Amino acid sequence: MAKKIINxxxxxxxxxxxxxxxxxxxxxxxxxxxxxxxxxxxxxxxLIVGGGSGHExxxxxxxxxxxxxxxxxxxxxxSPDPGSILQTALxxxxxxxxxxxxxxxxxxxxxxxxxxxxxxxxxxxxxxVRVWDDVASAPKEQYTDRRGIAGNALVIKxxxxxxxxLDLEGAYRVACKARDQVYSIGFGLSGxxxxxxxxxxxxxxEDEMExxxxxxxxxxxxxxxxxxxxxxxxxxxxxxxxxxxIQAGDTVCTLVNGLGATPLLELYIMNRKLAQLLExxxxxxxxxxxxxxxxSLEMAxxxxxxxxxxxxxxxYYDMPCRSPYYQKG
Amino acid sequence: MAKKIINxxxxxxxxxxxxxxxxxxxxxxxxxxxxxxxxxxxxxxxLIVGGGSGHExxxxxxxxxxxxxxxxxxxxxxSPDPGSILQTALxxxxxxxxxxxxxxxxxxxxxxxxxxxxxxxxxxxxxxVRVWDDVASAPKEQYTDRRGIAGNALVIKxxxxxxxxLDLEGAYRVACKARDQVYSIGFGLSGxxxxxxxxxxxxxxEDEMExxxxxxxxxxxxxxxxxxxxxxxxxxxxxxxxxxxIQAGDTVCTLVNGLGATPLLELYIMNRKLAQLLExxxxxxxxxxxxxxxxSLEMAxxxxxxxxxxxxxxxYYDMPCRSPYYQKG
Numbered sequence: 001m002a003k004k005i006i007n008x009x010x011x012x013x014x015x016x017x018x019x020x021x022x023x024x025x026x027x028x029x030x031x032x033x034x035x036x037x038x039x040x041x042x043x044x045x046x047l048i049v050g051g052g053s054g055h056e057x058x059x060x061x062x063x064x065x066x067x068x069x070x071x072x073x074x075x076x077x078x079s080p081d082p083g084s085i086l087q088t089a090l091x092x093x094x095x096x097x098x099x100x101x102x103x104x105x106x107x108x109x110x111x112x113x114x115x116x117x118x119x120x121x122x123x124x125x126x127x128x129v130r131v132w133d134d135v136a137s138a139p140k141e142q143y144t145d146r147r148g149i150a151g152n153a154l155v156i157k158x159x160x161x162x163x164x165x166l167d168l169e170g171a172y173r174v175a176c177k178a179r180d181q182v183y184s185i186g187f188g189l190s191g192x193x194x195x196x197x198x199x200x201x202x203x204x205x206e207d208e209m210e211x212x213x214x215x216x217x218x219x220x221x222x223x224x225x226x227x228x229x230x231x232x233x234x235x236x237x238x239x240x241x242x243x244x245x246i247q248a249g250d251t252v253c254t255l256v257n258g259l260g261a262t263p264l265l266e267l268y269i270m271n272r273k274l275a276q277l278l279e280x281x282x283x284x285x286x287x288x289x290x291x292x293x294x295x296s297l298e299m300a301x302x303x304x305x306x307x308x309x310x311x312x313x314x315x316y317y318d319m320p321c322r323s324p325y326y327q328k329g
Numbered sequence: 330m331a332k333k334i335i336n337x338x339x340x341x342x343x344x345x346x347x348x349x350x351x352x353x354x355x356x357x358x359x360x361x362x363x364x365x366x367x368x369x370x371x372x373x374x375x376l377i378v379g380g381g382s383g384h385e386x387x388x389x390x391x392x393x394x395x396x397x398x399x400x401x402x403x404x405x406x407x408s409p410d411p412g413s414i415l416q417t418a419l420x421x422x423x424x425x426x427x428x429x430x431x432x433x434x435x436x437x438x439x440x441x442x443x444x445x446x447x448x449x450x451x452x453x454x455x456x457x458v459r460v461w462d463d464v465a466s467a468p469k470e471q472y473t474d475r476r477g478i479a480g481n482a483l484v485i486k487x488x489x490x491x492x493x494x495l496d497l498e499g500a501y502r503v504a505c506k507a508r509d510q511v512y513s514i515g516f517g518l519s520g521x522x523x524x525x526x527x528x529x530x531x532x533x534x535e536d537e538m539e540x541x542x543x544x545x546x547x548x549x550x551x552x553x554x555x556x557x558x559x560x561x562x563x564x565x566x567x568x569x570x571x572x573x574x575i576q577a578g579d580t581v582c583t584l585v586n587g588l589g590a591t592p593l594l595e596l597y598i599m600n601r602k603l604a605q606l607l608e609x610x611x612x613x614x615x616x617x618x619x620x621x622x623x624x625s626l627e628m629a630x631x632x633x634x635x636x637x638x639x640x641x642x643x644x645y646y647d648m649p650c651r652s653p654y655y656q657k658g
Contacts, residue, residue: 003518003538003629005558005595015558016594019601023617056593076594189332209332229334229344261590261627264385264654265345265405266334272348288352291654292621298590298629300332325593325620327656 002193002200009196013053013075020060024324027063030070034080035088036060037070045168046070046092047099049156050085051108052077054194055215057325058152058294059102064323067160068101076194076297077216079107085115089124097125097168101159101175103148104130127172131155133184133305135243136212136221149215150257150294150303151182153326161316178313183244184255185236186303188213188220192260192296211235215259215296229266233273236304241281246308248282253289253317255305260295262302267291274304286314293326331522331529338525342382342404349389353653356392359399363409364417365389366399374497375399375421376428376488378481379414380437381406383523384544386654387481387623388431393652396489397430405523405626406545408436414444418453426454426497430488430504432477433459456501460484462513462634464572465541465550478544479586479623479632480511482655490645507642512573513584514565515632517542517549521589521625540564544588544625558595562602565633570610575637577611582618582646584634589624591631596620603633615643622655 006012013034020036021027027036035050049059050072060071072088074080080088089098098119102108109130116126132143133151158178163171188210191200201217204210209227212220227235246252256271258264271290278285286309294303309317320329335341342363349365350356356365364379378388379401389400401417403409409417418427427448431437438459445455461472462480487507492500518538520529530546533539538556541549556564575581585600587593600619607614615638623632638646649658 003535003555005518005561005591005631006598007557007559012594012598015601016597019597019599019604019619022604022614023597023600023619053594054592056597061593189334206332226332228336230336232334260592261629262334263383263589263624263626264390265341265382265626268345268348268352268385269335269341270348271352272344275348275351285351290348290352295592297592297594300590300627302334 004195006195012195013073030088030091033072033084033087035070035072035084036063037088037092038063041069041092041094043094043096045096045099045163045171046089047101047159047163048072048089049101050080051102052079054297055294061325062156062323064321066164066319066321067323067326068156079105079111082111082114082118085112086118089115089119093124099159099163099168099171099175100126100128101156102130103152104132104146125168127168129155129159129172129175129179131179133182134214135183135239136185137214140243147214147218149184149186150255150305151184153293154182154253154255154305154307155179157321158313158316160321161319174312174316178307181308181313182305183240184303184305185239186213186259186301187211187232188259188299188301190300191217192299213301215294229269230273233270233304234277237274237277240304240306244306244308246283246306251284251286251309252278252306253287253309254285255289255293257294257303257305258292259299259301260292261298261300264291267302270302333524335524341524342402359417359420362401362413362416364399364401364413365392366417366421367392370398370421370423372423372425374425374428374492374500375418375423376430376492377401377418378430378485379409380431381408383626384623390654391485391652393650395493395648395650396652396655397485408434408440411440411443411447414441415447418444418448422453428488428492428497428500428504429455429457430485431459432481433461433475454497456497458484458488458501458504458508460508462511463543464512464568465514466543469572476543476547478513478515479584479634480513482622483511483582483584483634483636484508486650487642487645489650490648503641503645507636510637510642511634512569513632513634514568515542515588515630516540516561517588517628517630519629520546521628542630544623558598559602562599562633563606566603566606569633569635573635573637575612575635580613580615580638581607581635582616582638583614584618584622586623586632586634587621588628588630589621590627590629596631599631
């Protein structure tokens with residue numbers, strides 16, 4: 001059994017939620033669901049995020065001012081059920097409709113779609129934005145098959161800001177634009193173990209790493225000998241630029257995201273090279289985030305995300321926001 | 330060689346600092362030193378923190394509004410040299426004196442003391458607060474031999490607030506009070522490897538953990554079979570309460586601190602039990618922090634910290650503060 005600081009594996013998600021609420025009294029649990037929401041619900045389109053647990057602080061800890069209004073959590077690496085999603089959405093919906101933003105996985109797609117239908121049955125307007133930023137997970141011509149990884153953080157940032165000042169249609173349009181401009185690719189050095197399981201999801205030889213790994217341990221595109229930080233970042237940036245078409249003269253915000261067990265020291269070594277490469281290529285850096293935002297339990301590894309910003313996206317990117325592990329302004 | 334996302338081991342600290350400054354333009358590097366400081370230096374007693382690298386976000390990323398004015402970083406798990414400390418202090422000293430706050434380790438003590446002498450030679454008033462919160466590292470009657478671990482975060486929080494509104498003597502007095510009221514104890518599940526080294530600092534059998542481990546892998550007090558999260562927290566809280574004398578009717582702020590590779594999910598499972606135990610014992614919880622504040626590279630494990638608050642400490646605890654990985658208010 002992998003070493004975990006837990007009690008019973010099946011209680012991990014509910015116990016962590018209890019512990020979160022003790023530390024953050026501005027949030028409350030959604031009645032009858034594994035969801036949490038802001039205590040003071042605003043009169044605005046409700047932004048609901050969610051997905052499997054094990055990616056903390058995403059999704060649950062991205063609820064807050066100018067971010068999500070509520071979040072719903074499945075078990076570790078498992079989609080939340082439609083009933084929980086429905087309850088969570090209803091707990092913050094105030095007649096202005098619901099915007100769902102989540103990562104593009106078949107389980108999540110199915111369950112959020114079912115919840116959307118149930119909401120529609122009650123006459124509530126629902127819009128859905130699936131984040132599909134992982135350029136390694138499917139070819140460009142099949143981009144709607146791509147997985148959502150660290151880009152979720154930036155799309156939720158923009159969607160949260162937009163939903164605070166626009167109506168549902170407007171917030172949906174802006175969130176789609178953000179989603180269409182965000183590109184990520186990651187790599188893993190070691191696997192993570194789901195609580196209760198005896199073995200990690202995958203293992204890698206002592207001297208190897210894997211490009212393009214998903215945040216649930218989904219296979220990547222290439223297993224290679226461990227590279228230097230600079231070589232890794234060069235490879236990631238090249239792939240993102242080739243795929244996205246981001247080029248000299250464009251403006252981007254960036255995210256170097258740790259998967260769980262990678263020290264901040266290493267993420268900043270990556271960020272140094274990321275900044276150098278973008279500057280060399282004449283790409284303007286609007287802002288850089290570095291940290292553990294979308295993790296994969298205790299996986300070692302990281303990802304690089306670029307979001308191309310136009311003037312409208314900058315406006316929403318610049319709006320102050322606040323949640324326990326993500327703040328701006 | 331352990332898997333690290335680095336270039337040359339000897340460049341880790343300087344490259345990470347470069348990467349940090351790219352992401353956080355409100356900070357600048359101290360000329361000629363491995364230190365960083367706020368760009369806009371305030372007319373106040375200068376609060377300088379520092380120590381070995383590898384504990385990020387402590388120390389360097391605790392610089393900011395109502396926190397430290399500057400920080401100086403040694404190599405991984407190595408004290409900064411006296412010259413760097415001196416340069417860093419001078420870069421933010423504005424005639425109101427210098428307050429040093431750092432963890433109680435012989436190397437840091439020696440080097441910060443030498444820097445203090447050099448500052449005194451220039452007629453600059455210096456006060457020093459060594460944080461010795463690790464109750465597992467020496468008996469109570471030898472508390473000045475104890476190591477500084479996660480309690481550093483809370484003492485710096487208070488010292489930063491106090492130094493923003495008080496003179497050097499006043500800030501020193503309040504920081505000492507905070508230091509005298511903070512108690513921590515940690516445990517480890519797996520060791521970390523210093524960049525460039527072939528092996529972790531220590532290893533533990535697959536099914537064992539160690540209570541009282543230091544944040545550089547210093548030996549703990551007891552190696553046991555892996556416990557449940559609730560049992561671990563019970564043991565830690567019992568030890569802290571027995572040592573500190575914190576009791577029913579007292580008010581505390583708390584910190585569940587991850588050492589690097591422990592998921593937030595697990596830290597919140599610990600926090601749930603911490604809140605339960607304190608409530609059961611009639612100890613009032615003023616605020617709870619949960620996260621990776623004082624890490625040990627990619628070590629798995631965590632610590633619990635309690636700080637007993639009186640009305641004066643509450644005032645400084647409540648003052649808003651802001652740094653990239655620690656905010657209040």
